[in-house]
Amino acid sequence: MDTQQDILTMPHEQLEALQLEGVKKTVVACYENVAFYRESFDAAGFDPYAVESLDDLSKAPFVTKQDLRDNYPFGMFAVPRSEVKEIHMSSGTTGVATVGGYTDHDLRIWGDCFARGIRFAQGGVDDVCHICYGYGLFTGGLGAHYGSLAAGCTTIPISAGNTERQIRVLREMGSTILCCTPSYAMHIADTAIEMGIDPATEFSLRAGIHGAEPFSNNFRADLERKLNYKVLDVYGLTETMGPGVAIECWEQDGLHLAEDHFFAEIIDPETGERVPDGEWGELVLTSIDREASPVVRYRTRDITRFLPGTCKCGRTHKRIDRLHGRTDDMLIVRGVNVFPSQIEDVMKTFEEASSWYQLELTTKGSLDVVTLKVEVNPGFDFDQMSAIQNLQRQIKAALKTALSVGVEVKVVEPKSIPRSEGKAKRIIDLREGAN
Amino acid sequence: MIEQLTVFLENTEGRLSALCRSLADAGIDMSALTIAEVADYGVVRIICSDPERAVDVLDEKGFRAMDTRVLAIEVPNKPGGLADLLETLGKLGVNIEYGYCFSIDSNRAVDVLKVSDPQAAAKAVQDAGYKLFTLDELV
Numbered sequence: 001m002d003t004q005q006d007i008l009t010m011p012h013e014q015l016e017a018l019q020l021e022g023v024k025k026t027v028v029a030c031y032e033n034v035a036f037y038r039e040s041f042d043a044a045g046f047d048p049y050a051v052e053s054l055d056d057l058s059k060a061p062f063v064t065k066q067d068l069r070d071n072y073p074f075g076m077f078a079v080p081r082s083e084v085k086e087i088h089m090s091s092g093t094t095g096v097a098t099v100g101g102y103t104d105h106d107l108r109i110w111g112d113c114f115a116r117g118i119r120f121a122q123g124g125v126d127d128v129c130h131i132c133y134g135y136g137l138f139t140g141g142l143g144a145h146y147g148s149l150a151a152g153c154t155t156i157p158i159s160a161g162n163t164e165r166q167i168r169v170l171r172e173m174g175s176t177i178l179c180c181t182p183s184y185a186m187h188i189a190d191t192a193i194e195m196g197i198d199p200a201t202e203f204s205l206r207a208g209i210h211g212a213e214p215f216s217n218n219f220r221a222d223l224e225r226k227l228n229y230k231v232l233d234v235y236g237l238t239e240t241m242g243p244g245v246a247i248e249c250w251e252q253d254g255l256h257l258a259e260d261h262f263f264a265e266i267i268d269p270e271t272g273e274r275v276p277d278g279e280w281g282e283l284v285l286t287s288i289d290r291e292a293s294p295v296v297r298y299r300t301r302d303i304t305r306f307l308p309g310t311c312k313c314g315r316t317h318k319r320i321d322r323l324h325g326r327t328d329d330m331l332i333v334r335g336v337n338v339f340p341s342q343i344e345d346v347m348k349t350f351e352e353a354s355s356w357y358q359l360e361l362t363t364k365g366s367l368d369v370v371t372l373k374v375e376v377n378p379g380f381d382f383d384q385m386s387a388i389q390n391l392q393r394q395i396k397a398a399l400k401t402a403l404s405v406g407v408e409v410k411v412v413e414p415k416s417i418p419r420s421e422g423k424a425k426r427i428i429d430l431r432e433g434a435n
Numbered sequence: 436m437i438e439q440l441t442v443f444l445e446n447t448e449g450r451l452s453a454l455c456r457s458l459a460d461a462g463i464d465m466s467a468l469t470i471a472e473v474a475d476y477g478v479v480r481i482i483c484s485d486p487e488r489a490v491d492v493l494d495e496k497g498f499r500a501m502d503t504r505v506l507a508i509e510v511p512n513k514p515g516g517l518a519d520l521l522e523t524l525g526k527l528g529v530n531i532e533y534g535y536c537f538s539i540d541s542n543r544a545v546d547v548l549k550v551s552d553p554q555a556a557a558k559a560v561q562d563a564g565y566k567l568f569t570l571d572e573l574v
Binding site for chain 1: 441443444445450471473475476478480494495497498499501503532533549
């Protein structure tokens with residue numbers, strides 16, 4: 001089996017030469033085959049035939065999610081429809097869906113990219129890979145599926161839902177690799193424990209490849225303890241491929257970008273200029289060898305940074321830091337910008353508070369009211385009324401310091417924050433005029 | 436010293452009744468129940484049979500429950516019974532966090548007190564001539 005070790009440990013200059021070749025092909029293919037790019041390059045005065053270095057790419061205009069939506073359904077395809085073998089779509093909960101098309105080649109590189117996560121976990125033919133991302137138009141299920149097949153695992157395409165059955169299969173089939181959202185992994189662990197099954201000893205998991213939503217290091221530690229395995233964070237988005245754009249290796253020290261398939265930039269979301277390595281900004285991706293739905297400078301809205309230095313694992317592909325929120329997840333509360341990741345950072349400092357919390361935004365008169373509901377951990381001594389009041393007061397003060405916004409804090413009963421089988425819902429915006 | 440069952444409840448309709456039904460279904464017998472509340476939530480304190488099992492039962496039903504050590508002190512069921520005890524505790528320097536009382540017959544009442552150092556306080560009140568109830572004597 002090809003482990004792609006040569007590509008993953010290639011000297012970076014060589015990788016950059018490969019990236020330049022790919023980027024040159026991509027910009028030309030986009031210009032010649034996609035009306036949108038022809039217009040936007042011409043309008044920006046960007047000559048796709050004159051790219052001589054990766055720096056030259058910064059003269060190209062950005063493409064946004066809205067541009068992809070505007071060209072729904074097939075307007076962004078760079079190949080004839082007949083060469084497109086599979087379609088995926090983003091959920092479209094915030095507007096018209098965005099569509100990704102895949103040729104046979106595109107599906108193969110997608111599988112290779114996701115398979116890297118499995119290989120980072122030393123996975124292969126000896127592994128049983130349990131995939132409970134949702135299958136369908138969402139890229140999670142099939143992306144993991146192609147990755148599992150590419151890595152040579154025995155693949156269980158169980159999809160999401162029916163948690164008790166998931167638990168039976170995990171136990172009875174001895175699955176070693178679990179692919180799903182981190183919140184669903186937690187839901188599986190907690191449900192198993194409620195059923196009287198100890199997943200740490202009765203499951204055979206070695207690794208979890210979890211993504212599609214942000215999770216804190218505390219949440220990861222909790223998962224790793226409950227399921228007795230190692231969690232690798234996977235990043236990806238439908239607009240550029242799906243999961244596998246970047247994946248953590250066994251060092252758990254940043255996500256290795258698939259630099260042989262994507263050229264990444266990190267920009268200041270306000271100015272659009274590249275920021276120096278190590279600084280936080282918005283991730284921008286350009287396809288290197290995508291055929292059906294290539295992108296040139298796609299603004300992901302995801303906030304991350306390049307990690308300086310090389311990884312202990314010896315692979316040369318650049319690492320991005322774990323995502324620090326999204327530019328469009330930003331809430332504006334009483335005129336103040338609030339990132340959900342800031343709330344997460346505060347909450348993980350409170351031992352008494354569980355990882356189940358939710359922020360509710362409402363309107364009172366003309367003012368925004370923010371209420372944080374949180375479930376406390378079992379060990380918390382709440383026998384005295386003042387214990388709960390003190391905890392609420394301390395969280396409130398810490399949030400005020402971190403966010404510069406006043407937040408009401410309410411301790412709530414266990415299980416009163418909804419457990420989802422997909423993404424954890426951290427924010428409920430009930431403000432007048434919201435959404 | 437006895438174990439008291441303490442339960443956190445949100446101030447929403449039907450929670451107290453669900454709590455009591457869960458305990459009833461598990462065959463837990465209550466001798467006393469008191470509620471301390473603020474606007475959004477309450478803390479329910481219960482003297483009952485088998486408090487440890489009660490915690491497990493409630494955990495399973497999705498309540499946040501714990502057991503807490505308290506003193507259950509016998510006082511004469513007559514005017515001044517509690518006042519005498521509190522004066523004695525005051526002299527002994529025992530600090531009370533909260534408490535509640537109920538009578539068990541025409542001669543005797545029980546003062547349940549949560550104190551900061553229950554071990555030391557138990558010894559001090561017994562040395563002062565008071566009798567402490569065991570849980571078996573109350574349920």
